[in-house]
Amino acid sequence: MNMPSGLSRRDFAKYLFAGSALSAAALDELNAGIGQKITALNQKYLDDEAPDGVYWEEIRKLYEFDDRFIMMNNGTLGPMPKSVFNTLMKYFRVQVSNPFDSYNFLPSFRESVRTKLAAFVNASPDEIALTSNTTEGLNFVINGLDLKAGDEVLMSNLEHPGHVGPWRLKEKRTGISIKEVPLSPATRAVDEIVGAFAAAITPKTRVISISHTVFITGLIMPLKELSQLAHDKGLLILADSAHGIGMLDLDMKALGIDVFASSPYKWLGAPTGMAFSTSARRPSTRSTRRSSAPAGKRTRRPPSSIRRASGPTP
Numbered sequence: 626m627n628m629p630s631g632l633s634r635r636d637f638a639k640y641l642f643a644g645s646a647l648s649a650a651a652l653d654e655l656n657a658g659i660g661q662k663i664t665a666l667n668q669k670y671l672d673d674e675a676p677d678g679v680y681w682e683e684i685r686k687l688y689e690f691d692d693r694f695i696m697m698n699n700g701t702l703g704p705m706p707k708s709v710f711n712t713l714m715k716y717f718r719v720q721v722s723n724p725f726d727s728y729n730f731l732p733s734f735r736e737s738v739r740t741k742l743a744a745f746v747n748a749s750p751d752e753i754a755l756t757s758n759t760t761e762g763l764n765f766v767i768n769g770l771d772l773k774a775g776d777e778v779l780m781s782n783l784e785h786p787g788h789v790g791p792w793r794l795k796e797k798r799t800g801i802s803i804k805e806v807p808l809s810p811a812t813r814a815v816d817e818i819v820g821a822f823a824a825a826i827t828p829k830t831r832v833i834s835i836s837h838t839v840f841i842t843g844l845i846m847p848l849k850e851l852s853q854l855a856h857d858k859g860l861l862i863l864a865d866s867a868h869g870i871g872m873l874d875l876d877m878k879a880l881g882i883d884v885f886a887s888s889p890y891k892w893l894g895a896p897t898g899m900a901f902s903t904s905a906r907r908p909s910t911r912s913t914r915r916s917s918a919p920a921g922k923r924t925r926r927p928p929s930s931i932r933r934a935s936g937p938t939p
C-alpha cells in the first residue's frame with residue numbers, strides 16, 4: 626500500500642482502517658447483490674419463467690472459472706462461487722491490514738460454521754471437527770484408533786490413495802492387517818457389495834473403511850446397509866466421503882456411519898482447505914443394534930481394542 630506522505634501514526638492507522646472498511650463494505654454489497662440475484666433466479670425457475678438452460682447460464686455467471694471451460698471435474702477442487710471468493714478477500718484484507726484483529730474475530734466463526742454444517746448433514750455440532758481436507762480428517766481418526774497387531778480392517782479395491790495411505794502407514798507401524806474386499810468396477814448391486822463385505826469378516830475384523838463415492842467409477846456405496854452390517858457385527862465403520870457433501874443429500878443419523886470425512890470445496894463451493902469429519906457420539910448404538918441382530922449371528926463382543934482417541938473434539 627502507498628502510504629500518503631506526511632501522515633502521523635494515528636492518521637495512518639485511521640487511513641488503513643478506512644481503506645479496509647470501505648473495501649469490506651464494497652465486497653459485502655457485491656455479495657448482497659449476488660444473493661438477491663439468486664433469490665430472483667430461483668423464483669423465476671420455480672415459476673417456470675426461466676427454463677433449465679437460461680437458469681444454468683445465469684448460475685454459471687456467478688462463478689469465477691475460466692469461460693473457455695465446461696467444468697466437469699470436481700475432483701481435488703470444485704468451482705468457487707464469486708460470493709465465496711469475495712468473502713475470502715474481505716477476511717484476507719483484515720488479515721493483511723490488521724493481523725492482530727485476526728485473533729479476535731476469525732476464531733469466533735468456528736462455532737457457527739460447526740453448527741451450520743451439523744444442521745446441513747443432520748449431526749450434532751459436537752460431532753463435527755473442522756479439518757483442512759478429507760485426507761487430513763481420515764488421518765486424524767485412523768491414527769487415533771487403538772488397534773493392535775493382528776486386528777483386521779476391511780477396505781474395497783476401489784479406494785482413493787488419500788484413504789489407503791493412512792491405513793497402510795498404520796499397518797506398518799502397528800502390525801494390523803488391511804484386507805482388500807474385491808469388487809468389480811461394474812458392481813452396482815447393494816446385495817453384492819454388502820455380501821462381499823459380510824463374507825470377508827472374520828473374528829479378527831475390527832473396522833470397515835470404505836469410500837462413499839468411488840473416485841474411479843462414480844459408484845455410490847450403500848453406506849446405510851454397510852453401516853448396518855458393521856454394527857450388527859460389532860465393528861466400527863469409517864466413510865471416505867470426499868465428494869459427498871454438496872453432491873448428495875446427507876443425513877448422518879440415517880446413514881449410521883461412525884466416522885465420516887468430507888470436503889465441501891469440491892461440490893459445495895466452500896473455501897479451499899475447509900473440510901470436516903464427523904464422529905458419531907452414539908454410545909448406545911452398538912448395544913442397541915447388536916440386540917436387534919438375529920440370534921446366532923453375534924458370536925463376538927464389541928471390539929474392546931477399539932476406543933476413540935480421548936480428549937476434546939478438535
Ligand SMILES: Cc1ncc(COP(=O)(O)O)c(C=O)c1O
Nearest residue numbers: 701758759760785787840867888
Ligand atoms: C474418494 C476420495 N477420497 C479422498 C480424496 C481426497 O480428498 P481431499 O483432497 O479433499 O483430501 C478424493 C479426492 O478427490 C476422493 O475422490
